[in-house]
Amino acid sequence: xxxxxxxxxxxxxxxxxxxxxxxxxxxxxxxxxxxxxxxxxxxxxxxxxxxxxxxxxxxxxxxxxxxxxxxxxxxxxxxxxxxxxxxxxxxxxxxxxxxxxxxxxxxxxxxxxxxxxxxxxxxxxxxxxxxxxxxxxxxxxxxxxxxxxxxxxxxxxxxxxxxxxxxxxxxxxxxxxxxxxxxxxxxxxxxxxxxxxxxxxxxxxxxx
Amino acid sequence: xxxxxxxxxxxxxxxxxxxxxxxxxxxxxxxxxxxxxxxxxxxxxxxxxxxxxxxxxxxxxxxxxxxxxxxxxxxxxxxxxxxxxxxxxxxxxxxxxxxxxxxxxxxxxxxxxxxxxxxxxxxxxxxxxxxxxxxxxxxxxxxxxxxxxxxxxxxxxxxxxxxxxxxxxxxxxxxxxxxxxxxxxxxxxxxxxxxxxxxxxxxxxxxxxxxxxxxxxxxxxxxxxxxxxxxx
Numbered sequence: 001x002x003x004x005x006x007x008x009x010x011x012x013x014x015x016x017x018x019x020x021x022x023x024x025x026x027x028x029x030x031x032x033x034x035x036x037x038x039x040x041x042x043x044x045x046x047x048x049x050x051x052x053x054x055x056x057x058x059x060x061x062x063x064x065x066x067x068x069x070x071x072x073x074x075x076x077x078x079x080x081x082x083x084x085x086x087x088x089x090x091x092x093x094x095x096x097x098x099x100x101x102x103x104x105x106x107x108x109x110x111x112x113x114x115x116x117x118x119x120x121x122x123x124x125x126x127x128x129x130x131x132x133x134x135x136x137x138x139x140x141x142x143x144x145x146x147x148x149x150x151x152x153x154x155x156x157x158x159x160x161x162x163x164x165x166x167x168x169x170x171x172x173x174x175x176x177x178x179x180x181x182x183x184x185x186x187x188x189x190x191x192x193x194x195x196x197x198x199x200x201x202x203x204x205x206x207x208x
Numbered sequence: 209x210x211x212x213x214x215x216x217x218x219x220x221x222x223x224x225x226x227x228x229x230x231x232x233x234x235x236x237x238x239x240x241x242x243x244x245x246x247x248x249x250x251x252x253x254x255x256x257x258x259x260x261x262x263x264x265x266x267x268x269x270x271x272x273x274x275x276x277x278x279x280x281x282x283x284x285x286x287x288x289x290x291x292x293x294x295x296x297x298x299x300x301x302x303x304x305x306x307x308x309x310x311x312x313x314x315x316x317x318x319x320x321x322x323x324x325x326x327x328x329x330x331x332x333x334x335x336x337x338x339x340x341x342x343x344x345x346x347x348x349x350x351x352x353x354x355x356x357x358x359x360x361x362x363x364x365x366x367x368x369x370x371x372x373x374x375x376x377x378x379x380x381x382x383x384x385x386x387x388x389x390x391x392x393x394x395x396x397x398x399x400x401x402x403x404x405x406x407x408x409x410x411x412x413x414x415x416x417x418x419x420x421x422x423x424x425x426x427x428x429x430x431x432x433x434x435x436x437x438x439x440x
Contacts, residue, residue, distance in 0.1 A: 006273070006275070009273050010273045010275050010276045013271070013272050013273055013276055013280060014276050014279060014280065014283075017272075017279075017280040017283045017284065018283055020287075021283045021284060021286065021287030022287070024287045024288070024291055025287050025290045025291060025294075028290070028291040028294045028295065029294060031298075032294045032295060032297065032298035035298035035299070036294065036297045036298050036301075039297065039298065039301035040301075042301075043301065043305075131396070132242060132395045132396065134392065
């Protein structure tokens with residue numbers, strides 16, 4: 001009898017704690033949900049606007065999005081988001097998400113903005129785990145290096161770091177990171193060139 | 209065992225500091241202390257969770273059966289951590305991007321379940337709340353000292369990225385050394401271990417110096433005090 005009572009007592013204590021805990025989480029979720037979605041959207045928009053100048057498009061970039069996958073040129077077998085810029089309904093450029101699979105410490109996720117002809121408008125790093133103080137100079141907060149891509153296009157050649165005979169600086173003490181980023185941007189441009197018609201013609205993905 | 213308020217304060221901030229003495233929560237302590245502001249952000253989040261979990265554990269200490277107290281504590285802590293994570297994500301999104309995985313990892317900071325089990329489950333709610341605050345502040349002290357030290361040595365700045373916490377208009381960042389080339393070791397994980405070791409050594413040196421100081425006051429004064437204490 002005593003055993004049974006103990007069992008009931010412990011089980012009810014656990015149940016009550018679980019219910020109250022879940023309620024707390026659920027209420028906080030409800031209260032903060034809209035603000036969190038807003039923040040995430042703002043952050044995405046901010047980055048998108050950095051690689052796609054506002055005067056080049058008049059559509060909502062974050063809503064005109066498709067997903068395409070290319071395991072070598074886009075660096076990952078997973079579908080990558082492509083945001084399409086349009087001016088007066090005509091395609092004017094695209095922002096491609098891509099991954100540099102060969103960073104010094106894992107994958108580097110990038111956004112590459114290109115105009116219609118395939119010229120780079122801007123590149124931003126979304127996430128990485130490169131060495132602080134060395135490889136993290138690919139962040140725009142830390143150095144201006146990432147802006148050196150703007151204005152370049154495939155036709156020019158020289159898509160490598162200077163140590164490999166290319167036109168982009170490496171960092172003192174860190175060559176692997178910039179090499180991976182240069183390679184990823186180069187591959188993204190190749191992907192864009194090969195798939196340009198599809199990029200603009202594919203039906204947009206369902207609203208997310 | 210009963211504790212006086214001053215004793216709880218001294219325990220949390222100094223004699224039993226979670227970062228420097230108990231060496232609990234080393235994972236966040238070493239991982240996020242690249243800068244002062246990162247340390248401060250995680251310190252405040254940990255303090256909030258310590259206070260909330262200590263107070264709750266103390267309130268229910270006579271209701272929860274002994275056999276399941278630990279799972280119940282874990283449930284409480286996990287719920288508070290999730291709630292605080294969502295709150296930071298909603299109101300300090302940029303800070304969330306910096307602290308990232310270390311906010312949910314507060315759940316595994318053993319100083320929180322440690323205080324719940326060792327202190328809050330045996331003490332009235334006011335003392336448990338104070339203990340949570342003081343232990344949290346002590347941990348924040350360790351995080352910010354180590355973060356400040358590493359930032360100063362590694363980047364030559366102090367309070368970099370203060371705008372993540374205090375808004376765009378705060379201009380708190382101080383560049384201590386102009387044209388500083390950076391000292392990489394301080395920023396990398398080994399720098400965290402070395403820095404923590406130095407700070408623990410510094411604390412121990414201070415403690416030793418204090419205890420080695422000769423007692424100048426007459427002896428009868430001390431005996432008077434002890435008798436007073438036994439009466440109360």
